[in-house]
Amino acid sequence: MDLIPMRGFELGRFPLQRQINRLFEEFFGESGWPTLYESGRGSFPIDLAESDEEYLLTAEIPGIDPKAVEISVTGNTLTLKAEKRPEGEKQVKNVHRTERIYGAFQRMVSLPGDVDPAAVQASSKDGVLSIRLGKREEAKPRTIEVKVQS
Amino acid sequence: MQTKKSETRPEVLREIIPPVDIAEVEAGVRLSVEMPGAKSQTISVTVEDDTLTVSAEREEFLDRHRLLHQESGRGAYRRSFRLSRDLAREKIQAEYRLGVLTLTLPKADHTLPRRIEVRTE
Incomplete structure (x- = not known):
């Protein structure tokens, strides 16, 4: 099985937290697969x-x-x-x-x-x-x- | 010393703590646990002393694919709850539908209102 890095950043429970996490993740180049848009609770x-x-x-x-x-x-x-x-x-x-x-x-x-x-x-x-x-x-x-x- | 291995516990280190809603309904207490993609044969609900434990292994959806991105948790679902003595643990009902495990725990007989008849002469 491939080794998959754990990205704790993704685990945010609230929208703002998730958006901030994603921002960090994209900045640090960990995501590689950005979400274009997300809405809703x-x-x-x-x-x-x-x-x-x-x-x-x-x-x-x-x-x-x-x-x-x-x-x-x-x-x-x-x-x-x-x-x-x-x-x-x-x-x-x-x-x-x-x-x-x-x-x-x-x-x-x-x-x-x-x-x-x-x-x-x-x-x-x-x-x-x-x-x-x-x-x-x-x-x-x-x-x-x-x-x-x- | 050899430790006894629980049958419900799969060979993985990581565990996913599934989110749960707990509500009081007419019949007793209802727990709904989100366990998407659980292998139906591995879903287990056990009561030991005052502890209710739900667990399940997850279905593997990839066959010949390479994983590019992952947000879902790795490992098996497992969560324990402390049971009140006011719930009838021998009458727990469980249903798994759309990835949600719903448990209904009826109230124990001693909590139900009793009508005491008044004898008149």
Whole structure:
């Protein structure tokens, strides 16, 4: 398994804290993958991976109906919009503790390369949204043969 | 000396402390724990003495991909709570849906209001 540096900066719980953390992270060049824009009270952690053919983006969205998540892709920009509401709120008589974050939020991320909007597939399992974005031909790695003249 | 290894504890050092909401509902107390991507076979809810522990391992979503950026936590979910004696620990109900583990802990019988009949002559 690859060694992945732990970036504690990302772990901010509040929007301002997160924005400041991100500022530091981008300044120190640790992020390498800036978020273009983020709004809303909450956020959701995103992982990004790639293979030769595609990018795989996973977002943790526990408690959100995946059908209600809005996903859009333009060029190399992916936008996710979702809203998290508390479950079974009507039955609540008394709140003891609230650590989960609710509300509408939006996140725009730039992918390292262009994707083909026709080759975007999203699926969801147990609160994790997986989006597979097919790379454009230009973004796929190519093997260039070296001709050796003898 | 050999220490006994708990079965619910996976072979990872790091643990993720999942966020929880605790609310009182008609039926008792409801806990909702955010554990997205938990492997359903590994979700465990245990009660030992006065401690309720929830834990789960996470599903691996990458197959042949290389990780470029990561914000999600590494390791397994684990969190413990202290149980009140006013909750019926043998009647705990658990449900896992959309990455949220919801536990309902009914009130113990001794906390329920009792109606005492008044005998009249």
